[in-house]
Amino acid sequence: MMRPNVTEQLAGIRRILADVVAPHVADPYPADVLAGVLAVLDTLSRWDEIPDFLRWDSERCNSILAIAGAQTVGFAGDPLDLDALAEHQRDARRALEAAMPVVLADAAARTAMVGYFRERCGRFPLASTSVGRTARVEGITSAHTAR
């Protein structure tokens, strides 16, 4: 069903770029950009975790808002609609951001929020595992620091 699936296609595209294209990219700038693209393709392998992550993210924000006595954000969309899930998650995170003074004034809510922030770092499905990473592919190297 749906073969090659998304995971297989991403892995295949990465292999083609690394094995077929990269060895023939000699100019420094495009070679550097290509190394960055390959590193990012690695991070997309967890794409299928996104719907569950969005649901988890929204629920955790709402639970903190509830502890702080702030207004929570309801969801009336289709649970299989990715855009609706993303919009709900954005609304919930925005509500948490807006409620920051209230949350900080409530010790239990603050503790819950810090716990949420820390857990979210581990669960986040679309990020590299390090901030300053180096991608080395077929002789091209790119240091992808934040600046």
Place this chain on the structure above:
Amino acid sequence: MSIADGLATWLADETGHHVEIQGLRRTSNGFSRENWVFDASWNGEHHPLIARRDPVGSVLDTDRRIETAVLCALAHTEVPSPVLRWADVDGIRLGRPALIMDLAPGSCQPLVLNGDRPIEARVALARRIYGRLADIHLLDWTELGLGEHLVDPGQHAAGAALDHWQGELRRVQLDPEPELAFVLAWLRSNAPPNERTTLVHGDFKPGNLLLGDDRDGDGDGDGDGDGDGDADGGGTDVTAVLDWETVHLGDPHEDLGWVTNPLRAGEHRIAGHWEPADLLRLWTARTGWTPDLDVVHWWQVLANVKLSIIVLSGTHAFVDHRLDRVHQSPVMLYRILLDQIGA
């Protein structure tokens, strides 16, 4: 018009001669500016030059007028900096603001302190590098006339920096970032007063320096071949401090926080040999000023907030098809920030 044609026309207007552009290539260095290296010939002379043009999309939006004023002022100091030839701050010549500078001698080695030179040579080099940072802080910016171009935040340097970066966050964020709201609240409630306004480079690091070549090949450049780097002959030194685009007036602790940021240890530290305490001791010996470690820590936290916002700026530019690099969420920086503020 191609960039080669644009450069030839621009330089011809400036020099009054027909100009040939050769070997034009975009280097991979730099995420915030386009760097175009080329040789220009006019009147029978060859000139290796670099054009730095604002990109369509960048991780940083800064003002070329300020950078130009600072580069001109630095030409009259002992801080080695690029020689600015021409500036087009309005972007008339190449479509976007651009500066043309002499291609300074030396090489850019971002991880030089943890490279393959002997340890003594690397420590000696570290002392030279961070001595230059102290030199920048010691510049008399009023004497250099920079008060006309830069705003002195006085004792409110920390608050001014927070205002600036919160404004940048509002400008670039595509999604809510409650983690940053949390850390910014901590920074706001702990902002230290500034006791001394200096020139602040804003992005001082080995990757923003050019280093001269070793003369004896042993890595320390002292000419005696023993690699101890202790010599009197100068040795490998900083030939230019680059990337002045984030320069401003403020608290020198800001640069100290930037270069002692634990996240950037791979660039600034040599484990067991050149630690932040060594750097701060050197800075004190050079400037005569004693850093406040709590204030340094505050600026270390802001350093990672800045990096987070720079990443978000890159995300924004990528989504708008203005940047050729993918910047994903800075969630890993958020974990570091939580550790830094003890949350």
